[in-house]
Amino acid sequence: MFIDRNSKVMVLTGAGISAESGLKTFREPGGMWDTYDWRELATPAAFEKSPEKVWEFYMERRRQIRDAQPNEAHKALVRLEKHMNPGRFLLVSQNVDDLHERAGQKNIIKIHGSAMRDICASCGSVLDSADSYNEFPPRHACGGLLRPDVVWFGEPLNSRDLKTAMDWLLSCDYFIVIGTSGNVFPVAQFVYQTEATKIYIGLEEPENSRGFQQVKLGKAGIVLPELIEELCEV
Ligand code: OAD
8 A cells, every 4th residue: 555645644643652662651551540540630620639749740751751762653653744745644642742743743733732831720821841840839920820731631622723633534535543542532533533544553452443444453663664664665
């Protein structure tokens, strides 16, 4: 199978693509939500109750993300983007790490936000993350509490990002999904909202596997570069 440079390719990634960089996934044994209670760490109510506790969790995640490096799967997606003509590739990532960007990915939507940015809970200003803060929990210059710029459970996705994703789902020729368990909505529904050729790569069948024409089981760092070599004939 060869991808014409002028066809449209939409890629969706989840935590599995960063696993080989040493970052934990969420729902596997030993994963983030197997070890920690998301209700205590990833909801607006948790932040209201104990911003210190939520911040400690995200400060540790930031340290882990900073220590991690993009792997062969991240790099393969950059090759795919470069292969496509301008405007014919979109990556939607659920990951709040910055490994796609550090690998050199350009057209990317971070649909669950970024753990590497802060947002003021009061005025909405967005700032690059800091390594340390003068006060804890940190505050913005306006006096409001800062929080990590991630989408927590119970919060809506950014409507502009969602609209862009929907437009691409309706018009893309290929929908390639990597390393996501297909548990979190609305993203888990994307596969049912496109007529594209749909391919999944991951260690195990996702919850929404019946939506895909092809499910390729294996590590993203091995299976994805092989697929992209085949698709791009490079
Ligand atoms: P999950 O932890 O639910 O799923 C990760 C998937 O990656 C699993 O299906 C694994 O089998 C697969 N996997 C693990 N290692 C892999 C590897 N080396 N190569 C390929 N696949 C591998 O993570 P997500 O689906 O990304 O939200 O979770 C979705 C959202 O739930 C996250 O964005 C996060 C979480 O709550 C926020 O942080 C806002």
